[in-house]
Amino acid sequence: KQEVTQIPAALSVPEGENLVLNCSFTDSAIYNLQWFRQDPGKGLTSLLLIQSSQREQTSGRLNASLDKSSGRSTLYIAASQPGDSTTYLCAAGSGYSTLTFGKGTMLLVSP
Amino acid sequence: SAVISQKPSRDICQRGTSLTIQCQVDSQVTMMFWYRQQPGQSLTLIATANQGSEATYESGFVIDKFPISRPNLTFSTLTVSNMSPEDSSIYLCSVRLTTQETQYFGPGTRLLVL
Numbered sequence: 001k002q003e004v005t006q007i008p009a010a011l012s013v014p015e016g017e018n019l020v021l022n023c024s025f026t027d028s029a030i031y032n033l034q035w036f037r038q039d040p041g042k043g044l045t046s047l048l049l050i051q052s053s054q055r056e057q058t059s060g061r062l063n064a065s066l067d068k069s070s071g072r073s074t075l076y077i078a079a080s081q082p083g084d085s086t087t088y089l090c091a092a093g094s095g096y097s098t099l100t101f102g103k104g105t106m107l108l109v110s111p
Numbered sequence: 112s113a114v115i116s117q118k119p120s121r122d123i124c125q126r127g128t129s130l131t132i133q134c135q136v137d138s139q140v141t142m143m144f145w146y147r148q149q150p151g152q153s154l155t156l157i158a159t160a161n162q163g164s165e166a167t168y169e170s171g172f173v174i175d176k177f178p179i180s181r182p183n184l185t186f187s188t189l190t191v192s193n194m195s196p197e198d199s200s201i202y203l204c205s206v207r208l209t210t211q212e213t214q215y216f217g218p219g220t221r222l223l224v225l
Binding site (some may be wrong): 004031032034036041042043044045046049051089091093097098099101102103104 | 115120142144151152153154155156159203205207212213214215216217218219
């Protein structure tokens with residue numbers, strides 16, 4: 001059974017700082033790895049999707065990497081802004097569209 | 112992309128009652144899913160809603176407790192039956208488009224059972 005762990009559970013940084021969120025998964029036979037942000041009352045918003053054959057994906061100030069052999073993914077956020085304050089979720093995609101989620105990292109970026 | 116709406120957005124219910132949550136998508140999609148997020152926990156897949164046939168439930172979830180309907184390719188309902196306080200959670204609908212791997216999520220229904 002796939003298990004996904006996210007570290008740290010919470011993080012507080014000053015505006016402008018670069019930061020890394022970590023995600024680990026126990027079963028390396030994944031189909032893809034997705035990062036979401038969860039804003040209260042707005043559901044989940046997809047940030048990046050890395051297919052199992054890829055090593056990384058970039059979107060703006062966000063960069064996600066994937067190392068299947070070690071069961072790890074990282075989300076790098078450059079030049080953080082207060083609008084980045086939210087909960088970030090990592091999800092391992094396995095089989096027929098099944099997603100296994102971590103508990104999330106709550107990020108607070110202070111002006 | 113897909114735009115998903117859910118009704119109600121939140122509700123407070125008494126134990127022993129049932130609540131039906133609706134999910135509407137702005138385009139026809141092949142795959143629709145229902146997730147639950149209990150307080151402080153990760154999202155857990157309840158079931159895959161299949162159009163025209165019975166939903167496929169994950170381990171630990173049963174049809175009698177969480178009956179699901181999907182009458183067409185843009186609409187689904189999840190009923191939480193005979194509720195107890197342990198059912199207090201956020202319930203989310205999600206879809207996957209045929210041409211994309213990304214899953215899109217609705218805003219969620221926040222349920223509190225007293």
